[in-house]
Amino acid sequence: MKIMHITSPIESETIEELTAGAQVLISGIIYVARDAAHQRLIQALDKEEKLPFDPNGQTIYYMGPSPAKPGQAIGSAGPTTSSRMDIYTPRLIAAGIKAMIGKGNRSPAVKEAIKKYKAIYFAAIGGAGALLAKSIKQAEVIAYEDLGTEAILRLKVDNFPAIVANDIYGGDLFEQGKAKYQRSG
Amino acid sequence: MREIKASSIFQAVAQLCQQANFELGEDVIAALKRAQQAEESPLGREVLSQLFKNARIAKQERLPLCQDCGTAVVFLEIGQDVHITGGDLYDAVAEGVRQGYTEGYLRNSIVSQPFSARVNTNDNTPPVIHTEIVPGDQLKITVMPKGGGAENMTRLAILKPGEGQKGIIDLVITTVDEAGGKPCPPLIVGLGIGGTAEAAMLLAKKALLRPVAKPNPDPETAELEAEILARINNLGIGPLGFGGRTTALAVHAEVMPTHIASLPVAINLQCHSARYKEAIL
The missing domain is CATH 3.30.1330 (60s Ribosomal Protein L30; Chain: A;)
Structure with missing residues (x-):
């Protein structure tokens, strides 16, 4: 299978080319936020405050790393379950977020927002944190340092492997994959 | 009556926390290999080979297999002829978790006040401990890091x-x-x-x-x-x-x-x- 090299922030033209099931290698800048950081981002939007980073066109990775050992950019760094972020995601997409990386399927509301705002959701391999850390070259806390492993990070990634899970055309890797391999009984 | 020092329990727990997070069991690897041979989906097979690669890196470089190093669930099977000396048993287990997670660069995932402030305890304590009294004069400790x-x-x-x-x-x-x-x-x-x-x-x-x-x-x-x-x-x-x-x-x-x-x-x-x-x- 052909693997596409893409750059984050991801251009709209690139998003149009990506369909569910496509394997990609992502290079560039991505932001890390999970449960607690999402809560704060939404509180900031509620109060009409500026977010700690400009969300326009950016990628969010749902992840909370293990601590970096001396000499490492980051510890183990695999995806966490995306569905816990579903209640926040449509608002963040409306605020400008273009891409998300996580594991597991998304809610109908998130899939709708992906279609409406031409965003994209990638699945990374859950439980492969030691391997995925190899493609993370730099990590820097940019906000909410008090949250520890849940702080917002800015990462520089190089060939970070992921699979398109939800595309702008309504394609869904989880539904398609399951339909293909399920058997009766 | 056999005496077991609390300090040796503490050391064992610290070591087990790290070993469990760095080394996937042979039985799990064998089961994943059987699954890979039987898997019909090319993407599924590819994912499984990435998991083997991940397990190799984790073991060689002593990195957590998964960034979610889990709640430390600790099972204690205590022989009824065992006497723990030199400290509190549960304190020794908690101290082992604290040291194992801190020195192993394992992620601290435990928060206090679960329905309100959710403040990270910053040393992955408290562990969840299950104790069972069994015949004999040995103490069996099992550490299971359980992901969220x-x-x-x-x-x-x-x-x-x-x-x-x-x-x-x-x-x-x-x-x-x-x-x-x-x-x-x-x-x-x-x-x-x-x-x-x-x-x-x-x-x-x-x-x-x-x-x-x-x-x-x-x-x-x-x-x-x-x-x-x-x-x-x-x-x-x-x-x-x-x-x-x-x-x-x-x-x-x-x-x-x-x-x-x-x-x-x-x-x-x-x-x-x-x-x-x-x-x-």
Whole structure:
């Protein structure tokens, strides 16, 4: 299978080319936020405050790393379950977020927002944190340092492997994959 | 009466926390290899080979297999002829977790005030400790780092006795199906059948400590395990939910007697990073 090299922030033209099931290698800048950081981002939007980073066109990775050992950019760094972020995601997409990386399927509301705002959701391999850390070259806390492993990070990634899970055309890797391999009984 | 020092318990726990997070068990690797050979989905096979690569890196470089280094669930089987000296047993276990996680660069995932402030305790304590008194003069310690993604998909139901085997199977299939890719399949499905609510749940968790795919010694229970496993793998969820024939590596069921009015069924899911290590003092 052909693997596409893409750059984050991801251009709209690139998003149009990506369909569910496509394997990609992502290079560039991505932001890390999970449960607690999402809560704060939404509180900031509620109060009409500026977010700690400009969300326009950016990628969010749902992840909370293990601590970096001396000499490492980051510890183990695999995806966490995306569905816990579903209640926040449509608002963040409306605020400008273009891409998300996580594991597991998304809610109908998130899939709708992906279609409406031409965003994209990638699945990374859950439980492969030691391997995925190899493609993370730099990590820097940019906000909410008090949250520890849940702080917002800015990462520089190089060939970070992921699979398109939800595309702008309504394609869904989880539904398609399951339909293909399920058997009766 | 045999004396065991609290300090040796502390050291053993610290070491087990790291070993469990860095080294995937041989039984898990063997089960994943069998799954890879049988997997029909090319993407599913690819995912499984990435997991082998991940396990190699983790072991060689002493990195956590998964950034979610889990809640430290600690099982203590204490021989009735053992006397713990030089400190409090549970303090020693907690101290072991604290040191093991801190010095091993393992992620601290425990927050206090779970329904309000959710403040990280910053040393992954407190552990969840299960203690059992057994015959003999040894102490067996098992450390199981349990990740949140799979634990979140836990289910407990008290079925009506008449729902029987079919009720159990339907409940497990619905639970695994709804969980989809979220708990990081391929899974090990722990089932606790019988007892009371809390006893069933503890059985389900303990079932996960059995070597992967070793059937229950009771033929009737083993048959139930095999039937549920086949049904789960017919769901098509596959590795990480991307589609495939491997959704579970094994179903481990443990059974105990129950009340005439009840049929408790507890389901505890284990992700493919099925981590536990044990030591006997």
